[in-house]
Amino acid sequence: MKRIKIIDLIAKPTIGSEVTIKGWVRTFRSNRFIAINDGSTINNIQAVVDYEKIEESLLKRITTGSSISVFGKVIESQGKGQSIEIEVKSFEILGDANPEEFPLQPKKHSLEFLREIAHLRFRTNTFGAISRVRHSMIFAIHKFFNDKGFFNIHTPIITGSDAEGAGEMFRVTTLNLNKLPKTDTGNIDFKEDFFGKETNLTVSGQLEAELAALALGQVYTFGPTFRAENSNTTRHLAEFWMIEPEVAFNDLNDNMDLAEEMLKYCVKYALDNCTEDINFLAARLEDEDKSKPKEQRSLPLIEKLRFVVENDFVRLTYTEAIEILKRSKPNQNGQFKYQIKDWGADLQSEHERFLVEKEFKKPVILTDYPSEIKAFYMRQNDDNKTVRAMDILFPGIGEIVGGSQREERMEILKQKIKKFNIPEESVWWYLETRKFGTVPHAGFGLGFERLMLFVTGMTNIRDVIPFPRTPKNAEF
Numbered sequence: 001m002k003r004i005k006i007i008d009l010i011a012k013p014t015i016g017s018e019v020t021i022k023g024w025v026r027t028f029r030s031n032r033f034i035a036i037n038d039g040s041t042i043n044n045i046q047a048v049v050d051y052e053k054i055e056e057s058l059l060k061r062i063t064t065g066s067s068i069s070v071f072g073k074v075i076e077s078q079g080k081g082q083s084i085e086i087e088v089k090s091f092e093i094l095g096d097a098n099p100e101e102f103p104l105q106p107k108k109h110s111l112e113f114l115r116e117i118a119h120l121r122f123r124t125n126t127f128g129a130i131s132r133v134r135h136s137m138i139f140a141i142h143k144f145f146n147d148k149g150f151f152n153i154h155t156p157i158i159t160g161s162d163a164e165g166a167g168e169m170f171r172v173t174t175l176n177l178n179k180l181p182k183t184d185t186g187n188i189d190f191k192e193d194f195f196g197k198e199t200n201l202t203v204s205g206q207l208e209a210e211l212a213a214l215a216l217g218q219v220y221t222f223g224p225t226f227r228a229e230n231s232n233t234t235r236h237l238a239e240f241w242m243i244e245p246e247v248a249f250n251d252l253n254d255n256m257d258l259a260e261e262m263l264k265y266c267v268k269y270a271l272d273n274c275t276e277d278i279n280f281l282a283a284r285l286e287d288e289d290k291s292k293p294k295e296q297r298s299l300p301l302i303e304k305l306r307f308v309v310e311n312d313f314v315r316l317t318y319t320e321a322i323e324i325l326k327r328s329k330p331n332q333n334g335q336f337k338y339q340i341k342d343w344g345a346d347l348q349s350e351h352e353r354f355l356v357e358k359e360f361k362k363p364v365i366l367t368d369y370p371s372e373i374k375a376f377y378m379r380q381n382d383d384n385k386t387v388r389a390m391d392i393l394f395p396g397i398g399e400i401v402g403g404s405q406r407e408e409r410m411e412i413l414k415q416k417i418k419k420f421n422i423p424e425e426s427v428w429w430y431l432e433t434r435k436f437g438t439v440p441h442a443g444f445g446l447g448f449e450r451l452m453l454f455v456t457g458m459t460n461i462r463d464v465i466p467f468p469r470t471p472k473n474a475e476f
């Protein structure tokens with residue numbers, strides 16, 4: 001008999017019908033009640049066995065983590081907690097899980113411990129819920145852009161350029177590291193390398209997305225990006241996924257509108273379509289918060305999500321933000337690790353979080369940053385000091401989106417490239433879009449795992465991607 005998924009059975013149960021369920025045993029109580037989960041939903045189905053009719057040796061094999069196929073009748077549940085259950089007629093153990101060795105027992109495991117067994121943590125309620133929400137968010141993002149007439153573009157993962165100019169790149173090479181070819185001047189001869197030049201994993205698909213936008217109008221990428229920054233924080237990964245829309249003829253205001261609309265769409269999509277998983281994650285967060293002092297507790301998850309959907313983001317300039325920060329209490333009494341003294345200072349996450357969580361209590365979009373602390377491609381303002389940049393800051397997260405209107409004027413872009421010490425010949429193809437039919441355009445990058453942190457209420461970015469890559473960690 002073909003198996004029915006638990007999600008479908010619960011959605012449309014026919015009392016009295018016979019079904020086959022396949023899944024993994026979560027718990028087995030009183031030699032009678034098996035809670036089975038098949039991953040299709042956070043909900044388990046309860047299968048009830050008549051232990052008197054079953055051999056002891058077979059009953060013993062129904063353990064947490066084992067896989068099982070049960071055949072039986074759908075009946076109204078006698079117990080609390082579920083509306084239906086299965087009266088088992090026959091069952092088969094598909095795969096044993098020795099309880100002496102299986103590390104996931106029906107008790108609370110710490111998130112740290114679960115990271116060490118990331119190959120099995122999908123089988124917990126928390127990671128099942130996160131994985132399903134992650135899928136829904138991927139789907140929502142594609143739907144959002146598709147419905148608006150954007151085209152998805154695959155940009156290269158191996159590149160010869162440093163899009164952000166930050167130099168935090170993973171090298172890609174096939175050279176023998178024990179016998180590196182050298183040039184006459186003693187440098188490594190990359191002509192001998194696979195691509196005949198220096199290459200790395202991409203830090204961003206933006207530059208290539210711009211090329212596409214300047215022909216297709218509105219495009220977006222959704223791909224893996226890699227940063228070799230040695231930041232061991234709860235918000236940084238060495239390999240993360242980024243969504244980068246790029247739109248011809250858009251200015252910074254259009255760009256902010258698009259980003260705000262997209263974020264609200266995704267959060268609303270989660271509320272509307274991932275209700276059970278979000279409810280579970282909300283309860284998890286509430287439980288976790290109980291052990292924290294009151295002032296460190298976060299808003300209940302669902303309240304926080306609704307708040308973002310229903311309220312306009314605050315928009316202000318970097319210069320205005322610096323004034324607020326300079327006057328702020330934590331700046332005056334030394335509570336910030338990095339005191340804000342002068343205009344031009346780069347904002348740290350403590351400053352971003354102060355603005356969002358204390359000053360405005362809303363998502364904030366900061367614009368017009370000093371050109372020195374932003375990338376070369378951002379459009380220069382008439383003051384010659386600031387650029388048309390924007391960062392979106394979220395409660396509990398800090399920066400979730402970074403973007404800008406792009407410098408479309410060839411001469412100014414060339415000056416900027418020089419100032420940033422970028423060899424012109426390495427970006428000749430990028431410059432040609434300004435030579436041939438240049439137009440104003442703008443785009444941004446959304447860090448997918450930062451969005452996942454916000455939507456799930458998880459606090460460590462290692463817990464919202466299946467197999468995190470961080471400094472000194474590439475297991476699995």
Ligand code: 4AD
Nearest residue numbers: 204206236237240244400401402403443444445447
């Ligand atoms: O601000 P970033 O560096 O901007 C860019 O890469 C631009 N090319 C985007 C564009 O305009 N098309 O990165 C964009 C976002 C950040 O706001 C943050 O959410 C996320 O990517 N991000 C990271 N997420 C996880 N781990 C890291 N190490 C991240 N670095 C950036």
Ligand code: MG
Nearest residue numbers: 391399401402
């Ligand atoms: Mg940024």
